[in-house]
Amino acid sequence: MTLSDDQIRSLVHALSITQEHEIDCSECLDMVAEFAERELARRPIPDALETVRHHLTRCGECLEEYQALFTALKRMQGHEENEDRPD
Amino acid sequence: MNMADLEWPMRLAPDSPDREAALLELRLFMLKAVRAGLSRGPGTGDDFLEDVVQTAMVRILDHLDRFEGRSAFTTWAIAIALRVAFTELRRKHWNNVSLDELREKGVFLQGEVDSGPDPHESVARHRLIALMRQLIRTQLSPHQRDMLEAELNGMPHDEIAVQMRLTRNAVYKLGHDARRALRRELESAGYGVEEVRTVLGGQEG
Numbered sequence: 001m002t003l004s005d006d007q008i009r010s011l012v013h014a015l016s017i018t019q020e021h022e023i024d025c026s027e028c029l030d031m032v033a034e035f036a037e038r039e040l041a042r043r044p045i046p047d048a049l050e051t052v053r054h055h056l057t058r059c060g061e062c063l064e065e066y067q068a069l070f071t072a073l074k075r076m077q078g079h080e081e082n083e084d085r086p087d
Numbered sequence: 088m089n090m091a092d093l094e095w096p097m098r099l100a101p102d103s104p105d106r107e108a109a110l111l112e113l114r115l116f117m118l119k120a121v122r123a124g125l126s127r128g129p130g131t132g133d134d135f136l137e138d139v140v141q142t143a144m145v146r147i148l149d150h151l152d153r154f155e156g157r158s159a160f161t162t163w164a165i166a167i168a169l170r171v172a173f174t175e176l177r178r179k180h181w182n183n184v185s186l187d188e189l190r191e192k193g194v195f196l197q198g199e200v201d202s203g204p205d206p207h208e209s210v211a212r213h214r215l216i217a218l219m220r221q222l223i224r225t226q227l228s229p230h231q232r233d234m235l236e237a238e239l240n241g242m243p244h245d246e247i248a249v250q251m252r253l254t255r256n257a258v259y260k261l262g263h264d265a266r267r268a269l270r271r272e273l274e275s276a277g278y279g280v281e282e283v284r285t286v287l288g289g290q291e292g
Contacts, residue, residue, distance in 0.1 A: 016270075022263050037158050065166070068124035068172075071123065071124050075123035075124075
């Protein structure tokens with residue numbers, strides 16, 4: 001396998017943030033709804049949910065899904081607020 | 088957990104008299120939410136959204152017991168639907184692209200081989216990169232190398248899983264095991280986390 005220097009640098013950076021225990025994509029999915037709600041409401045993130053934040057730094061797919069979830073929640077929340085607003 | 092979140096699993100249960108109404112309500116809600124999350128990206132028309140929500144509904148009904156009430160039920164449901172949506176979008180994007188084809192076409196890993204220090208690169212950085220190349224060659228299994236190679240070339244884990252006939256979780260674990268092994272070896276060679284950050288000059292990957 002021949003990797004470019006930039007790819008090696010990306011990998012070395014990934015190693016520098018690698019933890020001994022990391023959650024996988026299924027565990028992330030189990031917890032990401034609570035994580036997104038807390039982030040949206042700017043509520044504190046408990047230690048148990050920090051594993052989600054770390055997973056999102058390592059897994060591009062889960063990050064993409066989380067960002068879409070956050071966007072959806074934000075838009076749905078805005079939609080509900082508009083519906084509740086008196087004319 | 089509020090009352091509505093408690094009620095959703097009960098309303099969706101097979102013996103619930105309210106099941107049909109709950110299914111319709113959830114389906115319409117998810118259509119709206121998934122559309123909002125995908126922001127009308129390419130390939131996300133109404134037919135696609137209907138298929139995604141249909142697949143997600145089946146998955147949600149099969150896994151009602153996994154809803155633990157740590158979030159709103161609907162947030163949990165949207166997260167599942169978005170995973171279904173992105174998995175399908177990635178599959179379409181990477182369809183017909185195999186690891187072998189990428190290698191043959193030379194699209195993959197157009198890397199520089201050890202050719203001496205770049206004049207703009209510090210000697211320490213060059214040494215670290217050379218060590219990494221050596222560790223990848225000697226410390227990883229062929230599966231781990233294939234996985235890293237694909238990941239570093241932007242192939243999503245979903246697609247790597249399909250091509251390696253693994254689950255997405257197994258691909259993540261394969262990568263995690265490889266990173267842990269490489270990190271251990273780096274540390275044995277005297278490169279701790281801080282040392283690596285210093286050598287790379289704070290690069291963010």
